[in-house]
Amino acid sequence: MLRAQQRRRLMAGATATAALFTQSAVTIAEQSARSDENMRVGVTDISHRVYDLHMLSLWICVAIGVVVFGVMFYSIFAHRKSKGAVASHFHESTKLEIAWTVVPFIILLFMAIPATKVLTDIYNADDAALDVRITGYQWKWKYSYPKEGVEFFSSLRTPRDEINNLAPKGENYLLDVDEPLVIPAGQKVRFLVTAADVIHSWWMPDFSVKRDAIPGFVNETWAMVPEPGVYRGQCTELCGKDHGFMPIVVRVLPQDEFDSWIATRKEEAVKERELMAQTFSMEQSMERGKGVYEKACASCHQPNGEGIPGAFPALKGSALAMGPMEGHLDIVVHGKAGTAMAAFGAQLSEVDMAAVITYERNAWGNNVGDVLQPIDVANFKKGK
Amino acid sequence: MGADHHGPAKGLTRWLFTTNHKDIGSMYLWFSFAMFLLGGTFALVIRSELFQPGLQIVQPEFFNQMTTMHGLVMVFGAIMPAWVGLANWMIPMMIGAPDMALPRMNNWSFWILPFAFTMLACTLLMDGGAPNFGWTFYAPLSTTYAPPSVTYFIFAVHLMGMSSIMGSINIIATIMNLRAPGMTYMKMPMFVWTWFITAFLLIAVMPVLAGVVTMMLFDIHFGTSFFSAAGGGDPVLFQHVFWFFGHPEVYIMILPAFGVVSEVLPTFARKPLFGYSSMVYATASIAFLSFIVWAHHMYTVGMPIAGELFFMYATMLIAVPTGVKVFNWVTTMFRGSMTFETPMLFAIAFIILFTIGGLSGLMLSLAPLDFQYHDTYFVVAHFHYVLVQGALFAIYCGVYYWLPKWTGHMYDETLAKTHFWMTFIGVNTAFFPMHFVGLAGMPRRIPDYALQFADYNMLSTIGAFITGFSQLIFVVVVLKCIKGGKKATDQVWDGANGLEWTVASPAPYHTFSVPPQVR
Numbered sequence: 001m002l003r004a005q006q007r008r009r010l011m012a013g014a015t016a017t018a019a020l021f022t023q024s025a026v027t028i029a030e031q032s033a034r035s036d037e038n039m040r041v042g043v044t045d046i047s048h049r050v051y052d053l054h055m056l057s058l059w060i061c062v063a064i065g066v067v068v069f070g071v072m073f074y075s076i077f078a079h080r081k082s083k084g085a086v087a088s089h090f091h092e093s094t095k096l097e098i099a100w101t102v103v104p105f106i107i108l109l110f111m112a113i114p115a116t117k118v119l120t121d122i123y124n125a126d127d128a129a130l131d132v133r134i135t136g137y138q139w140k141w142k143y144s145y146p147k148e149g150v151e152f153f154s155s156l157r158t159p160r161d162e163i164n165n166l167a168p169k170g171e172n173y174l175l176d177v178d179e180p181l182v183i184p185a186g187q188k189v190r191f192l193v194t195a196a197d198v199i200h201s202w203w204m205p206d207f208s209v210k211r212d213a214i215p216g217f218v219n220e221t222w223a224m225v226p227e228p229g230v231y232r233g234q235c236t237e238l239c240g241k242d243h244g245f246m247p248i249v250v251r252v253l254p255q256d257e258f259d260s261w262i263a264t265r266k267e268e269a270v271k272e273r274e275l276m277a278q279t280f281s282m283e284q285s286m287e288r289g290k291g292v293y294e295k296a297c298a299s300c301h302q303p304n305g306e307g308i309p310g311a312f313p314a315l316k317g318s319a320l321a322m323g324p325m326e327g328h329l330d331i332v333v334h335g336k337a338g339t340a341m342a343a344f345g346a347q348l349s350e351v352d353m354a355a356v357i358t359y360e361r362n363a364w365g366n367n368v369g370d371v372l373q374p375i376d377v378a379n380f381k382k383g384k
Numbered sequence: 385m386g387a388d389h390h391g392p393a394k395g396l397t398r399w400l401f402t403t404n405h406k407d408i409g410s411m412y413l414w415f416s417f418a419m420f421l422l423g424g425t426f427a428l429v430i431r432s433e434l435f436q437p438g439l440q441i442v443q444p445e446f447f448n449q450m451t452t453m454h455g456l457v458m459v460f461g462a463i464m465p466a467w468v469g470l471a472n473w474m475i476p477m478m479i480g481a482p483d484m485a486l487p488r489m490n491n492w493s494f495w496i497l498p499f500a501f502t503m504l505a506c507t508l509l510m511d512g513g514a515p516n517f518g519w520t521f522y523a524p525l526s527t528t529y530a531p532p533s534v535t536y537f538i539f540a541v542h543l544m545g546m547s548s549i550m551g552s553i554n555i556i557a558t559i560m561n562l563r564a565p566g567m568t569y570m571k572m573p574m575f576v577w578t579w580f581i582t583a584f585l586l587i588a589v590m591p592v593l594a595g596v597v598t599m600m601l602f603d604i605h606f607g608t609s610f611f612s613a614a615g616g617g618d619p620v621l622f623q624h625v626f627w628f629f630g631h632p633e634v635y636i637m638i639l640p641a642f643g644v645v646s647e648v649l650p651t652f653a654r655k656p657l658f659g660y661s662s663m664v665y666a667t668a669s670i671a672f673l674s675f676i677v678w679a680h681h682m683y684t685v686g687m688p689i690a691g692e693l694f695f696m697y698a699t700m701l702i703a704v705p706t707g708v709k710v711f712n713w714v715t716t717m718f719r720g721s722m723t724f725e726t727p728m729l730f731a732i733a734f735i736i737l738f739t740i741g742g743l744s745g746l747m748l749s750l751a752p753l754d755f756q757y758h759d760t761y762f763v764v765a766h767f768h769y770v771l772v773q774g775a776l777f778a779i780y781c782g783v784y785y786w787l788p789k790w791t792g793h794m795y796d797e798t799l800a801k802t803h804f805w806m807t808f809i810g811v812n813t814a815f816f817p818m819h820f821v822g823l824a825g826m827p828r829r830i831p832d833y834a835l836q837f838a839d840y841n842m843l844s845t846i847g848a849f850i851t852g853f854s855q856l857i858f859v860v861v862v863l864k865c866i867k868g869g870k871k872a873t874d875q876v877w878d879g880a881n882g883l884e885w886t887v888a889s890p891a892p893y894h895t896f897s898v899p900p901q902v903r
Binding site: 034035036037038039040049050053054057058061064065068069071072075076079080081082085086087088089090091092093096097100101104105108111112115116118119120122123138162163164165169172173174175193197198199201203205208209210211212214215216217219220233234235236237238239240241242243244245308310311340 | 437438439440444445448511512513516517518522524525528529531613614617618619620653654655656657658659660662684685686689692693696697700701703704707708710711714715716717718719720721722723724732735736739740743744746747750751752753755756758759760820821823824825827828829830831832833834835836837839840
């Protein structure tokens with residue numbers, strides 16, 4: 001009783017937070033009814049059919065178990081020596097052997113046929129209204145809308161203090177991101193899934209979509225979500241240290257709201273490009289750079305710049321971060337082959353790149369004193 | 385020919401230089417038990433961290449090292465060597481052979497292992513830590529992005545592979561050449577049959593494992609790009625090669641278990657095994673199918689639908705021969721005259737719990753369902769049901785069954801039953817709730833989880849600790865049994881049949897110097 005109440009309260013709370021967060025006028029449907037013990041039904045046609053097939057196979061397994069264990073427990077109770085049971089000596093029956101080869105085979109057909117149908121539909125990603133490109137990075141997701149020219153990163157929003165038990169854990173502990181993927185309701189959306197470093201896997205249980213994100217390959221899958229809402233999932237392929245800390249959140253909006261959202265994002269992208277020509281002061285760069293550092297760099301090099309000995313080098317006091325600008329810029333833009341240091345040239349805008357490098361050179365007592373400008377980054381990229 | 389030729393040598397050199405199958409069998413069993421405790425310790429670190437949401441005990445880097453080392457040590461260090469140990473002890477005695485066919489190689493097969501696992505364990509102390517990419521070591525996480533210790537891991541795997549290949553060649557040579565007169569193939573005990581088939585699986589797939597780690601080695605050190613897309617390679621190729629080894633590997637761990645259970649049930653039901661020949665054919669079918677189902681571990685990599693369907697149907701077919709085995713076991717018990725000594729308890733628990741693992745395996749075989757199950761705790765629950773409640777329970781079953789033959793004493797039945805029940809409660813408390821959190825959406829290999837999963841994780845951790853500490857009871861039972869106890873008769877169990885029960889208890893250092901005649 002109490003548990004059910006708690007759960008309902010939790011869900012109400014989650015709904016309220018989600019509504020507040022999205023500031024949307026529509027009522028936000030919380031993710032589908034979820035159970036602590038069973039697969040969730042989900043919100044798409046495919047997920048409903050997967051759930052039904054799951055329950056069908058579960059009940060078939062239960063039925064087999066009841067019959068087999070029933071006979072077994074009957075023998076255990078009736079045919080024990082302490083009850084004076086005398087062993088019979090039969091040990092062969094071709095009829096029985098044939099029966100229990102053929103009957104299971106027929107039962108399998110009852111599972112294989114619906115499974116084949118569902119699988120065929122899952123594999124049909126034709127005629128999508130919208131393409132979204134999903135790229136896995138250690139340890140965040142990049143979502144891009146290739147036709148619309150919009151792209152952004154989505155990473156964990158849960159504060160480090162909650163993970164380290166220094167603050168109470170919030171409603172969506174480990175399942176919250178700074179920028180969710182946004183898609184329109186009632187439209188077939190095709191996901192093109194890939195990765196930039198190691199293999200990740202993009203899983204949205206409510207859509208019954210799980211597809212590996214593999215560097216060098218583009219996998220295709222899709223979802224059509226009938227109702228607006230906020231849906232949560234996680235990376236499901238071990239991808240290194242912070243594998244447990246790269247959640248997935250999808251916000252499904254009605255078509256008109258989605259259209260205005262994407263229009264806003266396009267305008268922002270234009271403004272961002274205009275920032276390129278600006279000259280930034282030390283204060284501006286440091287402020288912006290700190291934010292970028294925390295999102296892009298801190299999980300390896302740590303918020304205090306000290307790294308993790310043996311795994312990730314320190315930036316605080318490092319020869320590279322305090323040496324010539326050229327070398328610093330080169331490693332951040334191009335990465336370092338054979339190590340976990342990714343090429344951030346394609347991940348960060350010129351403005352963010354300039355800010356974060358300035359930050360690394362002047363934070364934690366590094367105090368080199370120089371301010372890198374976005375135009376320098378652009379020239380560096382062109383020159384190489 | 386002095387007397388010293390017939391007894392064991394004295395001191396340390398007895399163990400270093402021994403070519404006696406019983407000595408080597410004992411060393412394999414003690415070694416695997418030590419590895420079981422080591423791997424169990426890693427498991428308890430994992431479960432302690434997962435006791436509550438949030439990071440308490442270890443950091444994510446170390447957590448990943450623990451999951452990796454736990455898997456590697458349990459698969460290659462605990463379960464596989466335990467089976468080779470039982471094979472060494474029992475196969476010659478069950479087929480009426482004086483020893484293994486290749487005794488010097490037998491010595492070498494064993495003595496490679498302590499070096500392999502010392503090397504693997506040392507990586508925990510290295511800069512950058514131990515391997516942290518999971519026991520399945522998917523590239524490129526295990527190549528480009530791996531800690532430097534990966535090279536030691538690769539050589540350790542090579543050594544384990546050499547040991548396994550030599551061990552299995554030895555078993556095949558022994559079974560094919562040293563059977564007593566009259567012991568035709570279709571008269572061999574089921575444990576011998578299942579090991580015979582397992583040995584062929586090992587010879588077929590261990591070189592594939594050696595191949596895949598060598599390709600990694602070349603990618604890491606010699607500039608090749610087998611698994612690096614940037615160099616024209618293919619990360620999915622890694623998974624195909626790995627699972628071509630990996631799927632037969634799981635049957636390598638479970639087929640001998642089928643053998644042990646098929647020995648123990650008839651003894652305590654006092655009734656012959658039902659459907660002996662269909663058991664043999666079922667085992668062979670399972671072994672064959674194990675080679676054509678590997679990509680069911682890879683449903684989510686984006687294979688073409690034809691591939692998905694092929695691997696789905698092939699995988700579902702495994703349920704048929706496996707079902708035959710379970711039905712035969714139940715029918716063996718039916719209208720028997722059963723008693724429930726510890727080996728029988730482990731055998732019955734094996735059938736129930738392995739069947740649960742098999743049924744969840746059937747659910748996992750359905751590709752569209754696997755999109756929801758894949759890489760969640762549902763999978764973790766599934767393979768622990770088949771490897772712990774399956775393989776490990778069958779190993780305990782076999783050890784308790786043959787322990788009186790080895791030591792010449794009956795073990796303490798009360799303590800042994802306590803060990804059984806504590807373990808039974810422990811493993812089910814640990815692993816059953818994993819089905820729930822997995823279905824509810826908890827991915828595997830994560831050091832921290834959403835609040836929704838908190839209750840069942842706490843329960844799992846409690847179960848893991850009950851399991852872990854219960855194994856100390858087993859140590860006491862074995863040590864007590866070696867030291868003394870009620871004298872065991874030659875037959876030991878009144879329903880036991882087979883050549884191993886015709887020799888004295890404890891089994892003399894050399895048995896069947898003159899081959900027995902099998903009718």
